[in-house]
Amino acid sequence: MAEVKLAVRTGLGREQPLAEEWPGFSMREITGLSVWWLSVARKDRDGLDKACTRHLGTALPPERRFVETDKGMRVLWAGDRQWFVIGDGAHIPAAIARLAAVTDQSDGWVAMHVSGERTRAVMERLCLVDLDPATFPTGTVARTPIEGMHALIASDDAEAAACTILFQRSSARSFVDHFRHAADSACGRD
Amino acid sequence: MRYSALSLLVNAFSGQKNWTPVWREPEPKPEYDVVVVGGGGHGLSTAYYLAREFGLANVAVVEKGWLGSGNIGRNTTIVRSNYLLPGNEPFYEFSLKLWEGLEQDLNYNAMFSQRGVLNLFHNDAQRDAYARRGNAMRLEGVDAELLDQAAVRRLCPFLEFNDVRFPIQGGLLQRRAGTARHDAVAWGYARGADSRGVDLIQNCEVTGFLVEGGSIRGVETTRGTIKARKVGVAVAGSTTRVMDKAGLRLPIESHVLQAFVTEGLKPILPGVVSYGLGHFYISQSDKGGLVFGGDIDGYNSYAQRGNLPMVEHVCEIGMAMMPMLGRARILRSWGGVMDMSMDGSPIIDRTPIDGLYLNCGWCYGGFKATPASGYCFAHLIARDQPHEVATAYRLDRFETGHVIDELGHGAQPNLH
């Protein structure tokens, strides 16, 4: 059989990652991320914590928090005894895979980085959660809807209002469209 | 006093001196043949038909607030008989026929106007589901037309056909359906019942039932004990609060349904229009306000008020259907307490307590059912036999499985 390499499309169905700018706000698609979903039974929770400390250099983050691992990956709380492990080519060590249900979600979720001093003005047009640094400090994670679509918002730098947002691939274009309208309104367009 | 143009003339020249009270305000008598609990639309129509059709005038209606203070006082006033299932359609068509003669029967203008109800559909599967419903109506001798997009466009040019997420493909039209002035229905029935000797007793809340040997003997109220051989409960959203006192656990959840009216506008909506991929229905009252509503808020509530997300949800659907609505301003929003049953259809039946009858489970459809509900409940109370069009509305149907589930959403009240 002739080698037919299968080309890759980003979460937004493009060849190149999306990157758009407004005065005071920028939105950049992050590609090439591996996204693993972990879920653990109550009885294995402590065991998994230990395994993560040993193999990822960090214990599992508590509710509403995320942590960076020693290999540049990020572990984000995502639900009752559930986490996302994301990073460039992140892989899940076998010791962890034995204790938890591990499912590849790299293609199901799209990641986007938003930043700029007008970010909170843009986000307040889209999201119900309070992103003020006092209530949403760096390291916080929130799963909440944006215009009826699932989203996971991680606060990379609360003061600079920089966030990483995970959202679902099939509705990614609608998701980004709403960000464009909100940014047009909050920042105007040059 | 009989109402007519003449009566208006007489009063015009006498400085409105000759109008007499529309109903008396009697003290409750110690005993009646029948006590009807609930002075809303269904309670009042029951009393009216007991007196007019079944010769029982020694009747009292006990109402905890003022007459018509419940859902009849606040609803989107739609009247239709476009139901799918054989358990429902005969009943609602019987109701529509009663509506058609109501003004003359009550000598009270409830402004029932048959300007049509159009249910829109947006894809082939939905078209066929509406065809199934339209054909069920035709089998019951009821008018039903399946319109294609061109016909819908002619009837309602103001609908959005171009910049749409879910294109409008057609609609199911019932021309004989329409709207009515809700308060006037309550007052008309109250006047009709009162003039036939029925005692309408306001500010009289039922606090308990008198039961001896498994049979009803009367009710305890905030204005004393009232004895009766038969008691009919028609209190809609308060059904559980009242029937708890008879020790009955029911397949009912009380939910808040919001409705909205805009500022008065010149005529622009011919009849009632409803959206197909989102619960939204709208019509224009004779005073010019656009009256509309959508889903219940979706959680148990007796608060008679709803929350903001559902206001947004309903208006989003309204704008998707008719973006010309945009600049019409909501003047007032209100919430009623709906007695949502587990299959979305009502209950008109006996109860385990002899002589105690139950009328509830009206979900969204209580207003249109007012005449037939009263007639059938009166029939059941008077003859201890269900009326032929209401035989399916049994209380035990949930245990036997003879559920009447129009939408097929199962035992989940907030999905009906």
Next chain:
Amino acid sequence: MRLPCPLCGERDHSEFVYRGDANVVRPDAEAPGAQRAFHEFVHLRANPAGWHKEHWYHEMGCRSWIVVERNTLTHEVRGAVTAAEHTLARRPAPVADEGGR
């Protein structure tokens, strides 16, 4: 209306989906009179005008089912626990080892 998701913190109720009374427990299908018990479990409701323990699903958040204690007259909310915790807490017998079938 704000619901205190035990995991996510307080959120607008539009993030949740309501199911209903959380006091009803799925009966044992093998026990005698199961059909009557299931009828009561599926259909009959206390439907109180006052405090009510009810199931909500944080569908647009952490996807946990929770049991909220809310007043159906005033819509006041005074607490919530995860449905799993609520169910496990009500189990009479000590909970067998997690792996037990």
Next chain:
Amino acid sequence: MSGGQPNRLAEGGLVQRDREIAFHFDGRRYHGHAGDTLASALIANGVRLVGRSFKYHRPRGVFTAGSEEPNALVELGRGAGRDPNSRATVTELHDGLVASSQNRFPSLGFDVLAFNDLLAPFLAAGFYYKTFMWPAAFWEKLYEPVIRRAAGLGALSGKADPDAYEKATAHCDVLIIGAGPAGLQAALTAARGGARVILADEDFVPGGRLNGERMEIARTPAHEWAAKAATELASMKNVRLLTRTTVFGAYDGGTYAGLERVADHLPAVPPHQPRQRLWRFVARRAILCAGATERPVAFADNDRPGVMLASAVRTYVNRFAALPGRSTIVFTCNDDGWRTAGDLIAAGGAVEAILDTRGAEDIAHLRDIAGDAPVFTRARPIGTAGHKGLSAVTFLNANDRPVTLSADCLAISGGWNPNVHLTCHRRGRPVWNDRIAAFVPGSDAPPGMVVAGAAAGAFSTHGALAQGTERALEVLGDLGSKQPASGIPDAEDAPYAIQPVWHITQSKGRAWLDLQNDVTVKDVEVSHAEGFRSVEHMKRYTTLGMATDQGKTASVPAIAVMANLTGRSIAETGTTIFRPPYTPVAIAAFAGGLRGRAFRPIRLTPAHDWSKEQGAVFTEAGLWLRPQWYPRRGEKSWRESVDREVRQTRRSVGVNDVSTLGKIDVKGADAAAFLDRLYTNTMSTLTVGKVRYGLMLREDGFVLDDGTVARLGDSHYLVTTTTANAGLVMQHVDYCHQVHWPELDVHMVSVSDQYAQFAIAGPNARKVLRKLVDARFDIANEAFPYMACGEITVCGGVAARLFRISFSGELAYEVAVPARHGDAMIRAIMEAGREFDIVPYGLEALNVMRIEKGHPVGSELNGQTTAGDLGLARMISAKKDCIGKVMAGRPALTDADRMTLAGFKPVAEGEELTAGAHFVGIGREAKTAHDEGYMTSVCFSPSLGHFIGLGFIRRGHQRHGDKVRAVDAVRGRDIEVEICSPHFVDPQGERLRG
């Protein structure tokens, strides 16, 4: 007076005299200034007649200076941007503003419908309930059309709203509603305490009453104090000051709804900006500083243009330097009304007289305010003159003798009503306060809300400033914030002296209560006479308080009149229910940006762009877009395309994008046990590498959904659901696990978006697939039989999954690759299939093939059918319980007479079938009693050359070969059909196993 504006005072007011603004009213061009409202500009230009009342079309003039205005309702703008029923009193003047009066024909000056006023004796309250009943048909044909044409005030344009709208959510510690003295002081105090504050006010200039009064705060003019306070607040990081923003609703949990009029004051909406923004304020605490609304007194002909509220007259003078009348009479029953006389005199206006209902001893301390204007005590107006504008007022003096004075403006003060609305939006009730003769907030205001200033009945400026500070300090204490130093600036603290007067009984003519709906004291008397005595009955019977102003100036006087008639106190009579919104809000504002195509998100499969390139015709399937068919050039009907797709798939090979089906990954030691409890059939016996078709019931025993379960590993399953029910099933499985069996070690997550999945079906399916699956995987029938599954690699090492499942009935595989490769995969499949003339087939062709095979889909799984109805009763395992099994055994669900799934074919050659038809016996009357079932799905079968259908009919599975009629009355069809097996093509399923 300045040049073109006859009633504009030469100096004073807060308008910007250097910025002149041209505008049009009813076609005439006028000039105003920036800082004017349309109402103040009209007054400055001497325009008094601005509208017509709803029922009698009586002439109406500007009555107030705020959002409580009942009369000055105009249509703004033209075309699709037209805004009916806009209040001139809160419409900010801007360049090129075009306004026209409403509800009059042919013109405002000459309105033929004013004829109704002559018929008034016949049109008393509730007249329409007593007539228009004969003949019945006339109602829709004659009476109602006339009534409807006369009804309503303004008109919608009928065109789509051209403007954009937006929503936003803002969280804060303290939401302060109203930026008058109380609000500004509360905001300053709270902000200095470090709280996160939002201060919202409906006006375009903060200050509230301060901008309309002539007084000082801390020895500076009140409006300057307000401006300075607002500037300080705007500069504070923890404060957000929102003008032109009405907080119109108080909802649960400290959520408040606000409407910001972002661009209504601009000639055009700036690019990318919304016209209006709906705010969701989430506040830990709220301080209501909404002020109060002045009320009139009812007496004969008190509704002429030129009759205004006293506070409004002085607001037009002080704030807008616009003189409502050349000679003004002030009529009051309280001290506050005298301020209007004082301000008029100070501005050089003429005060004809001051009429006070009280005795000389009550007003002695006010005498010098009047200057040389005559003062009449015990004065009671009994009539006015002037058809389209006030010309004279007649009143009884202290000796009960009528006196007539000419005047073109009558400023009335019946006292003040605190704006309690938001305290009652959660069904709270206001309570009557006899001392100030007004309803004040009750104790049941929403939790977390406190009230300060006039809204709480503290009518002096000092009272407002003091309460603003106190409430803010209380709230800071509640929130645990620090208590800042909080001096209260000094301001007037005049006592509120009032002897309330509701209706001058000596006046004989019609005394107006609701100026917009034309409700008089006589109507309330008729309502009482007919038994409509509760305020709720009175409101509905007379329509009092049901107009666009919701009775803000009319309700309390009306309640007082009814109380007097019934002999009960005002407190006992009580108010009607206060409901959101406080002032009307456009429907478009509630919808925000979710309009047009953005009404709901669009879900696209990874191969969407490719399908679009092929010219696919799409349809909505839930939120997904799915290709229905792939038309080719020259094909004239969709049937041509669909028949081709079916024939070519059945003859050679076709590919279909099935990515939209729900996919749930299930892992865990108890996964198998859990699936046994969800599905009717046993899943725990499934071996690794095998797939099984499964049926899921609801707990009430009816079918919820069907799909497949594939076992990919020891404790790893993949569940598929129908596209429509994916969300519902995910919710259901989470419910069953977390609520029923939390002890089970099972973990579910949706992977619907993780994979692109394609069905490759047809005799050549394996040959095409062979070219894609990497060599080391054997996909021959023996190694990979029907209902097999496995993890493989394709196209040189790309991880994928393969399933031997077939919905089309053909030899078929479904291959799933990570979504990033979806687009490339469909192109590779098409390339590999070129030699076999592969066709993409859409939903329509899939539907044809599944009907030919007799597979149920949504139209059969419609929530009203049981496993038995679908002919799948045998799938309910006897050995174990599952969700719904017990209730599936209920008598009605196991009744032999139920409608069951069957196939149908037309008896007559070439006849078409339609879905939605009902089955009725041949020769029997088509009526409900003879209704035996209904057709659910139909198609033309290219394989059989005629129409076929699926449907439910009583005892269908026992009546193959019988003939019945399919009656489709709404389509005018009644044809004979033959009942047959639903499995039309390859009933034994040989192709599947080929």
